[in-house]
Amino acid sequence: xxxxxxxxxxxxxxxxxxxxxxxxxxxxxxxxxxxxxxxxxxxxxxxxxxxxxxxxxxxxxxxxxxxxxxxxxxxxxxxxxxxxxxxxxxxxxxxxxxxxxxxxxxxxxxxxxxxxxxxxxxxxxxxxxxxxxxxxxxxxxxxxxxxxxxxxxxxxxxxxxxxxxxxxxxxxxxxxxxxxxxxxxxxxxxxxxxxxxxxxxxxxxxxxxxxxxxxxxxxxxxxxxxxxxxxxxxxxxxxxxxxxxxxxxxxxxxxxxxxxxxxxxxxxxxxxxxxxxxxxxxxxxxxxxxxxxxxxxxxxxxxxxxxxxxxxxxxxxxxxxxxxxxxxxxxxxxxxxxxxxxxxxxxxxxxxxxxxxxxxxxxxxxxxxxxxxxxxxxxxxxxxxxxxxxxxxxxxxxxxxxxxxxxxxxxxxxxxxxxxxxxxxxxxxxxxxxxxxxxxxxxxxxxxxxxxxxxxxxxx
Amino acid sequence: xxxxxxxxxxxxxxxxxxxxxxxxxxxxxxxxxxxxxxxxxxxxxxxxxxxxxxxxxxxxxxxxxxxxxxxxxxxxxxxxxxxxxxxxxxxxxxxxxxxxxxxxxxxxxxxxxxxxxxxxxxxxxxxxxxxxxxxxxxxxxxxxxxxxxxxxxxxxxxxxxxxxxxxxxxxxxxxxxxxxxxxxxxxxxxxxxxxxxxxxxxxxxxxxxxxxxxxxxxxxxxxxxxxxxxxxxxxxxxxxxxxxxx
Numbered sequence: 001x002x003x004x005x006x007x008x009x010x011x012x013x014x015x016x017x018x019x020x021x022x023x024x025x026x027x028x029x030x031x032x033x034x035x036x037x038x039x040x041x042x043x044x045x046x047x048x049x050x051x052x053x054x055x056x057x058x059x060x061x062x063x064x065x066x067x068x069x070x071x072x073x074x075x076x077x078x079x080x081x082x083x084x085x086x087x088x089x090x091x092x093x094x095x096x097x098x099x100x101x102x103x104x105x106x107x108x109x110x111x112x113x114x115x116x117x118x119x120x121x122x123x124x125x126x127x128x129x130x131x132x133x134x135x136x137x138x139x140x141x142x143x144x145x146x147x148x149x150x151x152x153x154x155x156x157x158x159x160x161x162x163x164x165x166x167x168x169x170x171x172x173x174x175x176x177x178x179x180x181x182x183x184x185x186x187x188x189x190x191x192x193x194x195x196x197x198x199x200x201x202x203x204x205x206x207x208x209x210x211x212x213x214x215x216x217x218x219x220x221x222x223x224x225x226x227x228x229x230x231x232x233x234x235x236x237x238x239x240x241x242x243x244x245x246x247x248x249x250x251x252x253x254x255x256x257x258x259x260x261x262x263x264x265x266x267x268x269x270x271x272x273x274x275x276x277x278x279x280x281x282x283x284x285x286x287x288x289x290x291x292x293x294x295x296x297x298x299x300x301x302x303x304x305x306x307x308x309x310x311x312x313x314x315x316x317x318x319x320x321x322x323x324x325x326x327x328x329x330x331x332x333x334x335x336x337x338x339x340x341x342x343x344x345x346x347x348x349x350x351x352x353x354x355x356x357x358x359x360x361x362x363x364x365x366x367x368x369x370x371x372x373x374x375x376x377x378x379x380x381x382x383x384x385x386x387x388x389x390x391x392x393x394x395x396x397x398x399x400x401x402x403x404x405x406x407x408x409x410x411x412x413x414x415x416x417x418x419x420x421x422x423x424x425x426x427x428x429x430x431x432x433x434x435x436x437x438x439x440x441x442x443x444x445x446x447x448x449x450x451x452x453x454x455x456x457x458x459x460x
Numbered sequence: 461x462x463x464x465x466x467x468x469x470x471x472x473x474x475x476x477x478x479x480x481x482x483x484x485x486x487x488x489x490x491x492x493x494x495x496x497x498x499x500x501x502x503x504x505x506x507x508x509x510x511x512x513x514x515x516x517x518x519x520x521x522x523x524x525x526x527x528x529x530x531x532x533x534x535x536x537x538x539x540x541x542x543x544x545x546x547x548x549x550x551x552x553x554x555x556x557x558x559x560x561x562x563x564x565x566x567x568x569x570x571x572x573x574x575x576x577x578x579x580x581x582x583x584x585x586x587x588x589x590x591x592x593x594x595x596x597x598x599x600x601x602x603x604x605x606x607x608x609x610x611x612x613x614x615x616x617x618x619x620x621x622x623x624x625x626x627x628x629x630x631x632x633x634x635x636x637x638x639x640x641x642x643x644x645x646x647x648x649x650x651x652x653x654x655x656x657x658x659x660x661x662x663x664x665x666x667x668x669x670x671x672x673x674x675x676x677x678x679x680x681x682x683x684x685x686x687x688x689x690x691x692x693x694x695x696x697x698x699x700x701x702x703x704x705x706x
Contacts (some may be wrong), residue, residue: 007647008646008647008648008649008650011647011649011650012648012649012650014649015649015650015653018653021653025657029632036605036606039606039608040608042608043608045608046607046608046609314606316635316636316638316654317638317647317650317654320650320653320654320657321650352509352510352643352646352647353647353650354640354643355593355636355638355639355640355641355643355651355654356508356593356594356640357593357597357636357640358593358594358597358598359593359597359604359606359634359636361597362597362604362606362607363606375507375508378508378509378510379510379512379513381510382509382510382511382513383510383513387510391509391646392511395506395509395511395514396514398505398506399506399511399514399515399517399518401500402469402500402501402503402506402517402518402521403500403517403518403521404500405497405498405499405500405521408469408500408501412469412472412473415473416473416474432645432646432648433644433645433648433683435648435652436648436652436684436687437652437655437680437683437684437686437687438682438683438686438687439683440474440475440679440682440683442473442474443474443475443476443477445476446472446473446476447467447471447472447476447479447480447495448467448472448495448497449476450476450479450480451483451495451497452497455483455495456497
């Protein structure tokens with residue numbers, strides 16, 4: 001298997017082009033500011049967050065019952081319900097539905113779950129062409145890249161680059177970077193897709209246990225175009241997306257778009273309850289590690305996530321390292337606490353890709369303690385042996401030094417002496433601090449030494 | 461009231477003037493301050509790197525050093541937050557719990573315990589305040605821009621008591637500087653980029669000094685400023701609150 005580069009290495013590559021990092025940072029900060037304005041415009045914002053968190057807490061504590069209730073109601077509505085234990089099973093179920101209908105071309109709209117399961121690759125290997133109809137997703141799909149953000153999948157691309165991709169794949173004029181023209185080009189291309197596909201797949205934002213319906217939130221309406229024109233609608237949903245009642249939707253719909261983009265509500269919040277005559281709706285309920293996470297007490301709260309992406313927009317590390325540096329379908333702070341559950345070896349680096357500044361927990365509309373979970377994952381990853389061995393040795397040495405006042409004082413003295421008299425031993429390329437920063441200027445005495453000289457004698 | 465002065469390891473070794481200022485400031489305010497000589501580190505560098513299980517010995521040492529005091533005060537929000545959240549002991553659980561409840565960051569102590577309302581200090585310069593994340597979001601030294609709630613800032617409240625000091629505004633009032641403990645070396649590229657951006661915000665608003673309640677963030681920003689050959693200096697907030705410049 002190909003060795004995945006870690007976050008620090010990928011982030012370093014991303015940082016080679018500094019003006020681009022500035023642009024990426026400012027673009028996402030703009031979204032964060034829009035979120036702030038929208039949140040501050042609502043007097044009961046913090047109460048909404050608390051309420052949403054409480055509802056999700058309740059669902060997670062009664063997930064089994066609500067899933068059964070949802071299944072029964074959805075079936076009564078005429079929806080076919082499938083259960084998938086993991087990504088492989090999910091992909092097989094989707095393929096089998098397509099094969100039953102003799103479909104080898106499908107349109108899909110925004111589902112991070114199918115990214116998590118690598119559905120596109122799987123279907124392509126089995127002779128099914130998939131076209132993502134969400135504009136951002138279509139762009140990264142044409143560029144043969146995964147989304148870099150769960151809500152803004154191609155936020156890392158400039159309009160000029162999108163112009164080039166469209167010129168190459170969709171025949172727009174060379175050098176064309178006008179968003180209006182590019183959107184028009186995509187629209188013509190996608191309309192052709194919508195009217196010729198017999199199967200459409202969507203993600204699910206919320207599923208309501210009491211009614212057996214589900215809700216898909218988008219800003220473009222492309223998910224609706226796909227599903228309304230196809231005979232078969234496949235909806236794929238992580239089991240944690242359930243809410244008990246329709247009346248709870250108001251809480252989440254108010255929070256979701258404001259947190260994601262600063263809009264009061266998504267342009268389309270479409271409800272799907274039962275198939276039209278002659279049509280089919282299939283719902284695939286996917287676990288893929290979620291019940292394991294539910295069983296991890298310290299990390300269970302991460303399943304409250306409604307995938308708004310606010311934690312990414314506010315994260316100072318994400319803004320300066322880009323979504324792809326997280327090498328996981330869900331990037332950013334939330335991805336960094338979900339990913340180790342899926343594969344602790346492959347994602348051992350992600351909980352360390354944070355300064356623990358805590359801004360993510362503050363913007364989270366369902367109050368997930370993201371930065372505390374990052375801290376907790378670090379402890380788990382080290383204890384289970386997934387951390388870098390060299391780092392462990394350094395930490396042990398540090399521990400021994402700090403455990404002994406005498407060792408600490410002499411190590412400090414030696415360090416300051418070296419900095420002063422042999423700076424080349426510290427100021428070199430082996431020292432990552434020194435690469436782009438100066439070391440502190442060593443003072444002639446430590447505070448302890450000063451205190452002994454100036455104060456201690458008075459005390460005794 | 462007897463106060464145990466906790467000076468974090470890197471402040472002791474590299475920034476003794478911040479520690480001296482902390483001591484003098486507290487003494488000026490009339491409290492009895494003792495610096496236990498056998499202190500080392502709070503254990504945060506290990507704990508935040510995932511090695512909390514290796515902090516047992518430094519925890520015991522900390523407890524020995526500080527259990528007898530009415531309050532423990534340190535000029536570092538980050539170390540104080542670590543102690544409040546993670547100081548535990550199998551051998552002396554009651555002492556550990558008591559310390560978690562009586563350890564204070566300097567500004568927090570001046571505001572919440574001493575309730576200082578007036579200072580004799582003068583520092584006639586343009587100063588930018590860096591809000592360190594652990595102090596701000598962890599200890600709630602000031603309101604966070606993400607939260608919908610009334611604004612307040614304990615460090616600003618104090619800087620406003622200093623004669624002649626002009627506090628400059630920042631474009632991003634509470635963005636992280638990228639220090640983050642071992643993050644600063646493990647994620648060198650992002651850490652430096654964050655630090656450069658943080659410093660640039662202060663420079664654009666013409667700060668002559670950058671201050672804050674956490675020397676570690678200031679050390680990181682100082683390293684960047686000096687590499688850029690900037691004349692802008694960093695000072696711990698205690699140094700400004702203790703200043704008598706004319």
